[in-house]
Amino acid sequence: MNFLLIIRDQTSPIGEKASPPSASAPFCEPERILKAYGYDVLASSVERDFRRKIREADAVVLQMPIPGIRVWANLTAKLKAVPLMWWCSEMTAVSSLASSKNEGEGEDDIPVDGILTPSMSANELHWALHLGAKHFLERRQWMEERTQLISRLEERKWIDHAKGILCEINRISEAEAYEVLRKRAMNERKRIVDISALIVKAHQQLKT
Incomplete structure (x- = not known):
């Protein structure tokens, strides 16, 4: 799994100052962290651009609060079968909690295959992506059996x-x-x- 496509919700901050991959940096850019660990990274926040870039992606990284995930997950499913990983930073976690309380959004049926965090080391990211890909295959098989x-x-x-x-x-x-x-x-x-x-x-x- 080498090519990762990061999707930012349009309501999420874009173009924040880059920070090193440490847990103390609240707005760590996933591009910087993932590129530093040897991954080829693309990023998008617009559907038209996303449709073009998804062709090259081995996995999609969703950098957004939970309420925005389902829309992008549904769009991804229509275009290409790839693992979906949630970028759980301090910002997306806090926003997700606030949204779930205000809107009653369920937290147990999030359509993602794994979670990545800014504090992960290169090895931790590798195994998180590996297990996410395994979960994706199991989820896809379950959905086919259900259908x-x-x-x-x-x-x-x-x-x-x-x-x-x-x-x-x-x-x-x-x-x-x-x-x-x-x-x-x-x-x-x-x-x-x-x-x-x-x-x-x-x-x-x-x-x-």
């Missing part, structure tokens, strides 16, 4: 609805209704769920 599960549940609804219609109209059992769906799907070279959807929609049109 597949939701899709299967939706398909089951169509099939069960179609079986119910066939049972009612033809006065047959569920097993026989499923066999009707299966044979028609084979004959028309379509999926059973597609045949089921056609039957359900045709039945609904007849009832209206």
Whole structure:
């Protein structure tokens, strides 16, 4: 993981005086710290610029309070699958706490894969990014499994609805209704769920 893209929320201070990577510096610029540790760093705070630069990034570093994270996380997900790391400085931490109290923003479902802080050493940053990348892969796998599960549940609804219609109209059992769906799907070279959807929609049109 060599190329990092830093995203600053437009409401965050930009162009602060650079500080050395120490915990005592409240506005440490992540660019300076990450570059000093050997990473190639790009930065952006504008969506159009971000869309161009994300192509080169191995990970995105979000330098902003928590309420701004979800918007950028959603945009990132549409453009490229990369780990999301939160730059948790004194400024972003304090702003996040204030926002969560004022707006009731949840803190348990932040869509990030890890946290980076200005006080981290080169080795600490390396391992934080490494573990963040691992968490990202696990999160991505979980999301894919969740999507597949939701899709299967939706398909089951169509099939069960179609079986119910066939049972009612033809006065047959569920097993026989499923066999009707299966044979028609084979004959028309379509999926059973597609045949089921056609039957359900045709039945609904007849009832209206």
